[in-house]
Amino acid sequence: MTALPPRRVQRILFIHQNFPGQFGRIAASLARDPRYDVLAVGKDGCPGLPGVRTLAYQLHREPAPATHHYAKPFEAGILYGQACLRLLITVKEKGFVPDVIIAHPGWGETLFVKEVFPLARLIHFSEFYYHTDDADVGFDPEFPSTIDDRARVRAKNALQLLNLEACDLAVAPTQWQKSLHPRAYHDKIHLIHEGIDTDFMRPNPDAAFTLPNGKVLRPGDPVLTYVSRNLEPYRGFHIFMRALPQILADNPACDVVLAGGADVSYGARTADGRSWRDTMLAEVTVDPERVHFLDRISYARYRDLLQVSAAHVYLTYPFVLSWSMLEAMACGCLVIGSDTAPVTEVIRDGENGLLVDFFDTAAIAAAVSRALQHPAPLRPLRERAVQSITEGYGVDKGIAGYRALIRTALAQADTRDARLQA
Template sequence: MNILLIHQNMPGQFKHLAPLLASAGHDVRFITKRKDIEIPGVRKLLYEPHREVRDSTHHYMRQFENGVLHGQAVTRICQDLRKEGWRPDLIMAHPGWGETLFVKETFPNSPLISYCEFYYSTRGADFGFDPATSTTFDDHCRIRTRNAHLLLSLELCDAGWSPTQWQKSRHPKPFQDKINVVFDGIDTGVASPNPNAKFVLDDGRVLTPQDEVITYVARNLEPYRGFPTFMRALPELLKARPNATVLVCGATGVSYGSKPKKGGTWKEVMLEEVGLEQVPGFDRVHFLGHLPYDRYISLLQVSTAHIYLTYPFVLSWSFMEAMSAGCRMIASNTAPVLEVLKEGENGWLTDFFDPNALVENVVRALEDPNAAEIRAAARETILGRYDLKTCVPKQLHMLERVSGQPVLPRKAKSAEAV
């Protein structure tokens, strides 16, 4: 088959599918903005919007204009492919940046699977969740229009794909029947317990699973992932666990939400607020920045207690990888965490906003006599429902059903193919 993948940040959620499809002999082409990556057997096609969103555009419509610009750039590449005589038998794309808006104008008969990661709402999810973030009626109206390109893309696609039931449920009910729920998949062979793991600090100290190590991971240290609550808990946590080393992994930018109003980074703001540098035990806290993947896995493998906090929003891969690594999970009682983690069964839940509760629950988890069984259950949860060997065959079945064509030779669809 001719298969077209579209994602501005290649490979995105097609990290596992793209090389698998290429290795099966399909002609796989990937439209993206990302220049610094190649996938063996996949032809990369770069695009760039021809201009930025104009300052004069109504602020409700800037996201939509940005989507139109991305969609135009992608469809120009699609038109070039059509002129070459190449037509996709299947298109898979992430619509979050507007890239799918016009692909059906060029390839009207090619089935399209759209990755339905999130649909914004003024109620029940991230918007207005944090009382520290004020919202106005103007914000409510802006959020409504933020979905314009997502709604058009949802109407356009032949099938949708969401990683969790909760993320599917955020989309408009008239379209939910076309959305399949399949998680992206976790490589449980890599994200796995390792009693011999080592994590070397900048000062040369080597941490192992025999040390008490409390970990926190986020792509960026920001409110959406509970960073303020984590920081406010640190002084009491250091006091309660005098032998613990705390590892904080994440960059200082913003992936979601907004930057601090007074400038700087959220790390700087929270360091100042809690006065952490004057707190006894501060030298046991290590801000590691963004880590290479292998070091990040080592961090999870030496973790004694792993903290994951999130707004009701997109579920992080790091949450699932930490469970796969057998971490002692202390996570916020928010969606979609609650879809995966059950209190006392495979982890411990805590209030997203309450730093004192976070300290209590970390201590509770560290002192729980059933911790070993709960950690094992966390890994079993991922092995049973979210492992690549479970998820990829479901994804392939979805591709076959939508395209009406076989994707892999039957024998290659076994677990060994993943």
């Protein structure tokens, strides 16, 4: 019997404006595998990833000031797509033709990739599809949506629909995020969370976290934590701050540690241009000796903070799920989460965490006090939180899911090629 020739190295192209973004673990895994040749494309200034060749594109202009504000996101997508297109033409001229492209299409970079690489299988990270009801828009009555907002949001899906139509396969990290996309495309979208590094994010009874004032926090201390990339209403910062006076009064020995930037990742800025932190500190009086704002901190220090936490509050509009909630659970935190999608896919009230109404500051304060004052009966919840993340959201599972999807994409390509040759 004649031996089959060895399969050639498969070329994988990653595209993410802020590469590596969600693709860090799978890109690193493939880059270490001699069966794959990996290249990445990101916006100029993206972090990049050691061991992965990364090329950067540059925009030649921003959307025109005169463009209608409903259409500005689409014009921005065109400009990002065009910038990426120009870079990919040079990539092809230098001989790199990918078999599979894995991309986050949310900013428009992949609009034209099939014009350069028509035979490549395109896998999109379908993170979010906008809705005018039953998701983030209009969820918070403090920030009601207007007809103008709803029209603008509906127009934003023009880019998302083109992305869904263009891709061969797609990934959504939670079932709820998948469900937001039009049903006609659900067969394309596979449920794969990229995964949490549970070897790094894990409980540590010997952890210690030093506050700026020199006080050292350790596991077992009454420590309440709140973490977000930026302190803003989308992640319930305003609600958390309003719950703090009751929490502090009911738990006089506790320290509250908040880590997060002063910018805005999602949603509106304040009307007067102040940060949400300054806005809420003007509304709510808290003891600065017990409430510690840390801005953004290193990843290792962030882990140490979670490892000393006695209670961790995670509030969010119905929106994309933060890694921080999963990482807090992986570190053994008792997470007090909002009873909103997609939080409820992960946290089961009274089993691996506690769920509270997003807007109910009294319920939030009561749940925090329960966690701080009665830690022993709640220890099984913390243990099951670790188990939930280790078994359901570990990075190995995420890598395996992406590798299986790549194999599916390559098999589709083989089937297509066989039909063309028949």
